[in-house]
Ligand SMILES: Nc1ncnc2c1ncn2[C@@H]1O[C@H](COP(=O)(O)OP(=O)(O)O)[C@@H](O)[C@H]1O
């Protein structure tokens with residue numbers, strides 16, 4: 001590109017990610033007044049295996065999720081995202097700190113937290129309907145017909161009514177995850193913990209699932225902790241984004257997403273969206289570049305054939 005062409009280019013005007021339109025600022029101030037559903041204080045997790053040096057997966061993480069907040073957790077691979085989800089789910093014991101759900105310490109798994117993982121976790125031998133009914137019947141507090149009518153309500157919510165009698169192998173990846181969301185929500189948990197739930201889906205289905213999730217979230221009284229390593233996904237979904245650093249997993253920043261709600265795919269190109277995404281990239285990307293610098297790259301070309 002010639003110098004002349006460059007000089008006529010307007011500089012790209014990206015607003016600060018901190019700029020909030022009045023309605024966005026008002027929304028955040030209301031959000032912070034809502035009750036705290038999840039309180040995480042100084043949470044640490046160190047894995048120790050015989051003969052290996054200990055891994056500090058999480059190092060004194062503290063944050064709160066307010067009622068009906070959608071909180072995303074983002075960070076490079078190995079920064080402790082899944083460990084955080086498993087701790088809140090009660091599947092792992094913390095090495096330090098505490099977690100409170102509605103003010104009560106979390107000790108082990110409970111039906112007050114629903115989980116959706118990346119890998120499909122439906123029982124292959126049960127129909128979609130029976131999969132959703134499963135948790136309801138295990139609790140033993142519902143009759144068969146009550147459980148069925150409850151399960152059907154949730155299948156309707158995720159648009160799977162027509163597939164109630166199908167088996168998981170007959171569903172697409174996106175449909176399986178919708179069934180998993182229905183199953184998690186049918187137990188009426190206080191929180192939904194989602195660990196890269198759309199990570200295995202193709203780009204288009206993934207986008208659709210993000211929109212579905214936002215639609216569902218607007219209809220249900222649920223607080224969501226959503227783990228991802230996809231920057232666009234985090235900005236599109238989140239009220240706030242918890243950014244973690246790796247080795248050891250530390251809280252780097254808790255960012256408010258200034259993109260107005262309700263969200264739609266058109267907003268991907270809005271200044272507020274680009275500003276938020278740009279900020280995340282600046283936080284996360286330099287570290288990836290640093291890591292790449294360490295690769296043992298050696299030259300296999302001859303002088304004079306440089307790639308520009
Ligand atoms: N059960 C385990 N035993 C030993 N180390 C583990 C275990 N689970 C996770 N780790 C380590 O803890 C760190 C964080 O892992 P994880 O939470 O899976 O990261 P992420 O989900 O962000 O990719 C990694 O270094 C990982 O190797």
Ligand SMILES: [Mg+2]
Nearest residue numbers: 081082083195
């Ligand atoms: Mg993970």
